[in-house]
Amino acid sequence: xxxxxxxxxxxxxxxxxxxxxxxxxxxxxxxxxxxxxxxxxxxxxxxxxxxxxxxxxxxxxxxxxxxxxxxxxxxxxxxxxxxxxxxxxxxxxxxxxxxxxxxxxxxxxxxxxxxxxxxxxxxxxxxxxxxxxxxxxxxxxxxxxxxxxxxxxxxxxxxxxxxxxxxxxxxxxxxxxxxxxxxxxxxxxxxxxxxxxxxxxxxxxxxxxxxxxxxxxxxxxxxxxxxxxxxxxxxxxxxxxxxxxxxxxxxxxxxxxxxxxxxxxxxxxxxxxxxxxxxxxxxxxxxxxxxxxxxxxxxxxxxxxxxxxxxxxxxxxxxxxxxxxxxxxxxxxxxxxxxxxxxxxxxx
Amino acid sequence: xxxxxxxxxxxxxxxxxxxxxxxxxxxxxxxxxxxxxxxxxxxxxxxxxxxxxxxxxxxxxxxxxxxxxxxxxxxxxxxxxxxxxxxxxxxxxxxxxxxxxxxxxxxxxxxxxxxxxxxxxxxxxxxxxxxxxxxxxxxxxxxxxxxxxxxxxxxxxxxxxxxxxxxxxxxxxxxxxxxxxxxxxxxxxxxxxxxxxxxxxxxxxxxxxxxxxxxxxxxxxxxxxxxxxxxxxxxxxxxxxxxxxxxxxxxxxxxxxxxxxxxxxxxxxxxxxxxxxxxxxxxxxxxxxxxxxxxxxxxx
Numbered sequence: 001x002x003x004x005x006x007x008x009x010x011x012x013x014x015x016x017x018x019x020x021x022x023x024x025x026x027x028x029x030x031x032x033x034x035x036x037x038x039x040x041x042x043x044x045x046x047x048x049x050x051x052x053x054x055x056x057x058x059x060x061x062x063x064x065x066x067x068x069x070x071x072x073x074x075x076x077x078x079x080x081x082x083x084x085x086x087x088x089x090x091x092x093x094x095x096x097x098x099x100x101x102x103x104x105x106x107x108x109x110x111x112x113x114x115x116x117x118x119x120x121x122x123x124x125x126x127x128x129x130x131x132x133x134x135x136x137x138x139x140x141x142x143x144x145x146x147x148x149x150x151x152x153x154x155x156x157x158x159x160x161x162x163x164x165x166x167x168x169x170x171x172x173x174x175x176x177x178x179x180x181x182x183x184x185x186x187x188x189x190x191x192x193x194x195x196x197x198x199x200x201x202x203x204x205x206x207x208x209x210x211x212x213x214x215x216x217x218x219x220x221x222x223x224x225x226x227x228x229x230x231x232x233x234x235x236x237x238x239x240x241x242x243x244x245x246x247x248x249x250x251x252x253x254x255x256x257x258x259x260x261x262x263x264x265x266x267x268x269x270x271x272x273x274x275x276x277x278x279x280x281x282x283x284x285x286x287x288x289x290x291x292x293x294x295x296x297x298x299x300x301x302x303x304x305x306x307x308x309x310x311x312x313x314x315x316x317x318x319x320x321x322x323x324x325x326x327x328x329x330x331x332x333x334x335x336x337x338x339x340x341x342x343x344x345x346x347x348x
Numbered sequence: 349x350x351x352x353x354x355x356x357x358x359x360x361x362x363x364x365x366x367x368x369x370x371x372x373x374x375x376x377x378x379x380x381x382x383x384x385x386x387x388x389x390x391x392x393x394x395x396x397x398x399x400x401x402x403x404x405x406x407x408x409x410x411x412x413x414x415x416x417x418x419x420x421x422x423x424x425x426x427x428x429x430x431x432x433x434x435x436x437x438x439x440x441x442x443x444x445x446x447x448x449x450x451x452x453x454x455x456x457x458x459x460x461x462x463x464x465x466x467x468x469x470x471x472x473x474x475x476x477x478x479x480x481x482x483x484x485x486x487x488x489x490x491x492x493x494x495x496x497x498x499x500x501x502x503x504x505x506x507x508x509x510x511x512x513x514x515x516x517x518x519x520x521x522x523x524x525x526x527x528x529x530x531x532x533x534x535x536x537x538x539x540x541x542x543x544x545x546x547x548x549x550x551x552x553x554x555x556x557x558x559x560x561x562x563x564x565x566x567x568x569x570x571x572x573x574x575x576x577x578x579x580x581x582x583x584x585x586x587x588x589x590x591x592x593x594x595x596x597x598x599x600x601x602x603x604x605x606x607x608x609x610x611x612x613x614x615x616x617x618x619x620x621x622x623x624x625x626x627x628x629x630x631x632x633x634x635x636x637x638x639x640x641x642x643x644x645x646x647x648x
Contacts, residue, residue: 039464170621
């Protein structure tokens with residue numbers, strides 16, 4: 001009762017500013033939501049023509065028509081149009097068959113838009129990055145959260161988090177100029193730039209993410225669980241392995257998931273360090289090309305609105321969907337599990 | 349018992365090794381870039397334009413372009429990020445669907461790859477907004493806004509950095525003691541007055557840290573501006589919002605991968621990378637210091 005009275009009184013005294021402030025703040029908060037929706041709409045919109053080749057044709061005609069002026073050009077346009085209608089292969093088309101092919105050759109008389117080599121490339125680099133990065137980051141997090149004394153911890157943590165401050169273009173540059181030569185001298189393989197170099201460089205970008213999240217979730221393990229374990233006679237490492245890590249397993253899972261998402265979408269590192277050849281082999285010592293690098297390398301050179309352009313936007317939508325799913329899992333599944341495990345003590 | 353000890357020591361040793369390896373990588377990367385670029389790090393390098401087909405001279409236009417980009421960007425991302433954080437922490441009902449959706453949107457925004465933001469900037473800002481403005485403004489065939497420029501690049505970058513600001517501001521909002529809010533409300537101040545006079549002044553460090561971190565992030569990212577405004581070489585500095593600009597990160601990328609004579613510009617590449625690295629480090633260091641000092645103040 002008193003509460004309601006209070007509210008009424010407040011509204012009387014400060015009607016306008018409070019009203020305005022609340023609504024402005026609410027609508028600005030809406031921007032983030034709107035941006036996600038807009039990204040979704042505008043990237044999908046540009047990639048839509050692929051799903052119906054007819055639509056591509058119509059769009060192209062409109063495009064041509066707007067460019068033609070006068071009778072002479074008009075006649076020429078008609079002739080061209082007739083030629084096109086006679087030979088359907090004149091248009092480069094990206095139907096489902098073309099998209100699932102094994103070759104990515106977007107430039108040429110018969111362009112091929114097979115996404116398979118790009119998918120393999122992305123997967124190869126991501127997996128190599130996680131194979132190197134995840135164990136290092138997780139063990140480093142265990143060391144800082146469990147074994148290190150407070151002073152050492154306050155020294156280590158900022159240094160490792162400094163890695164997050166390296167712009168990805170600098171990591172890519174380092175991989176391109178230094179790592180690639182170093183690894184080639186060490187292992188004597190054929191191609192200087194390949195999935196291995198790119199993946200290793202990517203590990204450097206993934207480590208700070210996995211490290212920070214793992215460390216946070218290890219710290220979120222309730223004190224009484226650790227103290228109970230220590231009181232029962234377990235030593236520090238036994239507590240870490242048998243209590244802390246199982247208890248924070250969902251957090252570890254989230255860390256790996258977000259690390260995967262980062263590596264899958266990262267552009268500049270792979271653009272610079274993987275050699276950018278769309279090969280579909282399992283050999284990690286051969287150059288690869290990833291989804292993101294393809295967009296970065298080819299978007300600047302395509303003609304607005306043509307098939308190549310739409311395919312690049314389709315790749316963009318794929319990247320968006322992947323990160324969206326990863327985030328949804330991390331958000332709903334992991335948080336729920338953690339909440340159930342730690343109850344109110346896990347409060348974020 | 350003996351076995352246990354070996355396993356335990358092994359685990360501790362391996363985790364220490366992991367820490368050492370990561371730190372070694374960081375130090376090695378930093379030193380490598382510094383040693384190879386140090387000969388060129390002079391005042392002239394920072395204040396001159398490139399000469400002789402990029403083989404000599406400095407990176408002044410790239411520095412100016414980067415600074416303009418991050419400043420324009422922060423005009424959008426700092427207010428939006430701060431206000432969203434205020435909403436999430438002060439106004440939102442914890443479990444309402446709207447709040448949950450906004451939070452999910454912010455988290456997703458933080459995870460969307462930078463290159464997808466670039467595509468979004470191209471599709472939305474340049475073609476939809478810019479192209480639309482050009483069409484409306486009358487003159488047929490005149491392209492002013494529907495092309496890559498510094499405004500669209502900074503808007504694209506702003507969306508990438510909004511989550512950075514939100515996270516930082518929210519953290520500092522949480523640190524404002526709820527007693528302060530309660531006292532202000534009890535004295536008869538309205539909710540907005542409390543926020544404006546009590547909450548925001550007390551969380552100004554978070555807003556500052558967030559802005560600095562966002563600027564650091566924006567200075568280093570290249571992928572979102574690849575096709576929304578950056579240029580390889582421009583003879584003049586950008587003067588209007590419709591101009592293209594040069595950028596340090598892009599400068600490194602282009603020089604290292606696409607210039608005709610990569611070897612001849614090696615030194616410039618390393619030196620540019622070092623300057624960029626120092627900028628981002630300095631920014632994140634400042635952010636950490638502000639946060640640290642403020643926490644100390646709160647404790648006292």
